[in-house]
Amino acid sequence: MEDRTSLNRQLAQMLKGGVIMDVTTPEQARIAEAAGACAVMALERIPADIRAAGGVSRMSDPKMIKGIQEAVSIPVMAKCRIGHFAEAQILEAIEIDYIDESEVLSPADDIYHIDKRKFRVPFVCGAKDLGEALRRINEGATMIRTKGEPGTGDIIQAVRHMRMMQSEIRRLVSMAEDELYEAAKQLRVPYELVQFVHQNGKLPVVNFAAGGVATPADAALMMQLGAEGVFVGSGIFKSGNPEKRAQAIVKAVTNYDNPALLAELSEDLGEAMVGINEQEIELLMAERGK
Amino acid sequence: MSSPTHKGAEGNLLVAILALQGAFAEHESILRILGVETVLIRNLDDWNRFISSLSDGKKGGAIIPGGESTAMMRIMRDEDLFGPIRSAILGGLPTFGTCAGLIMLDRKHLDVMDIAARRNAYGRQLGSFNAEEEFLGIGRVPMTFIRAPYIEDAGPEVEILAKVDGKVVAARQGNLLVTAFHPELTDDSRIHELFLSIVAGQGS
Secondary structure, eight states: OOOHHHHHHHHHHHHTTOEEEEESSHHHHHHHHHHTOSEEEEOSSOHHHHHHHOSOOOOOOHHHHHHHHHHOSSOEEEEEETTOHHHHHHHHHTTOSEEEEETTSOOSOSSOOOOGGGOSSOEEEEESSHHHHHHHHHTTOSEEEEOOOTTSOOOHHHHHHHHHHHHHHHHHHHSOGGGHHHHHHHHTSOHHHHHHHHHHSSOSSEEEBOSSOOSHHHHHHHHHTTOSSEEESHHHHTSSOHHHHHHHHHHHHHTTTOHHHHHHHTTTOOOOOOOOOGGGOSOOGGGSOO | OOOOSSTTOGGGEEEEEEOSSSSHHHHHHHHHHTTOEEEEEOSHHHHHHHHHHGGGTOEEEEEEOSSOHHHHHHHHHHTTOHHHHHHHHHTTOOEEEETHHHHHHSTTTTOOSSEEEETTTTOSGGGOEEEEEEETTTEEEEEEESSOOEEEEEOTTOEEEEEETTEEEEEEETTEEEESSOGGGSSOOHHHHHHHHHHHHTTO
């Protein structure tokens, strides 16, 4: 009997301590791979441009994704809309390595997420708090990331989500066994998942930071807050020197607790993406899908 | 977990685990269960401290974990770890590579083992699988392959330890041990114990 859930969780374990970069062309994918990315996210427009363009944002053209799959040997991920299981089926058909059921695209279903257990390919999903993370895991997600606020270059939401998740995990750990039933009810998740967190002090799957990471210091901050790796979207290819910034963020994730090295890495990176402050945004993508 | 086969020696062993990217924590926790001291290597300072602590009589070994070999190679070169690690291995440091670690020890990367690895030999994630096969000297072991390589060519000094569907997935050359699969993802510690016996046996 094939155990896809374990194999898919284990692929996420191999990505730990790494940086997953958004790329829109084979050329960018090669730059990301050479810079030390542990995977790339293939998409037609990076979140900052999706935000700027507005309108309905959908799964990328499979031909464009295949071009990126041919360009690199590292895992290739792609996004589908929340609840859009047909897009997910298409991504599975082209043998994508990981599907991101993502709030960055326009949601296709305002009630149901994809039943991810029906698929053989793995899914990563965003979460703002522990309940959301465990609900996605219960639906079959084998990797979790914070939702951050994509395309802004503002780290505040990723920090908020990661802190929230870690503090709720600590709360579960400290609970008495008989309090876990009520916790499961409040979180709207099965008791077994709550029990796992209580016993292990972490999610049953790998947990990355995503949304607003633009500098080596941002990456180090998220790692120190408990992220096991980072997604960098607009932060790299919207900056002055993508190649150098990409390499610096990769090394910052490895040596996230070494300020002297981080200082070196942060030098001369050129212009960071301009970014938008949280208060200036009209559309909060993190509020999509709960 | 089965019990260690080299009882009494653990206190004298120190295993460096390359922690640039990937599943290094999984190796760390298996070695902890086996009672072996470990040190994570993230930069050149870590490596130099590890090498100098071997001078006071400890027997050292190194593990290169699963992860992405391109990412680990890039960081290894940028952090000036490539040369020191390569020369330590050529100098006899017992080293265990799993998956990406196998690739990194081959002719095209660190070039310390006489093997050619084929990357992503089973295709993309949909090709990842579990198996259980015979491992020379150990018996049947569970094997987890995640976007795994296999060994497509091996020199005369390389001893083949396991095959799956006719492809070489584990091998040894002197103090070097490699597996295309991930023993650190299962709760069977016998392959780690084999590696520790190589570490304990060096110089004797």
